[in-house]
Amino acid sequence: MIQHVMPLAASGLKIDWTRMPTYNTIMSVAAGAGLLLVVALGRQLLAPGRITTSDGWALAFGALGFTLVTTGLHMTLTWPLAGQGFPFDNIIFGEPALAFGVFLLAASFYLWKRGAELLGDDRVAFTARVASPLSLFVFGMGLACFGIAAAGWKYTLFAAPPEEPISGEFAKWPILEASFMSGLYVLVGIGALLFPFALRRPRSWMSPVIGVVWGLAGIAFLIFGGLNYFTHIGLIVNTM
Known part of the structure; x- marks a missing residue:
């Protein structure tokens, strides 16, 4: 999850991109999707009708999960964004992407192997029972999202340098981008914290909020x- 963190810098910023590979572009698209x-x-699960097939969901979750697991795992284990002094970026982006990717891959595998079980009339209660054990990890990552958001606000992270197109126009007001990105993590965190409780009462107010x-x-x-x-391509061109 997934905008890059760069320092505000004077005009003429140069970055050695061979020491700081950045691929949180595709991570952001995959996480959003x-x-x-x-x-x-x-x-669909909560709707009165029936899900006609689970194959498409398995394919979609598998593709997105693979993207997030490979990029998130590489960022989590190798810390590529630490090359020029931004090690915290690997925690902010890599670990949440890895966790979400694992969730999606697990869902993909289950839907591929046993998706037909979700086609019955009791699919809501059945899905809640199946997802309940994993919901503890979801809850924990919700707490992590709030921690990331708090760090973003306290240390004014997520600010783009002037050399970055569009986002760099707001470089003089770093709190704006910090608030935007931290706000997104708060939204994800709210849903994750409610998720285990919503499984106990799937048709309560919590499901629409999530x-x-x-x-x-x-x-x-x-x-x-x-x-x-x-914006990232422009930043690379402007700082090579």
């Missing part, structure tokens, strides 16, 4: 990640 698909599947916060965060991560393909 994953959140939106989780919300969409949840709505759908709203994860849906808003998913849209933002998806659009922001797509935009970053331009």
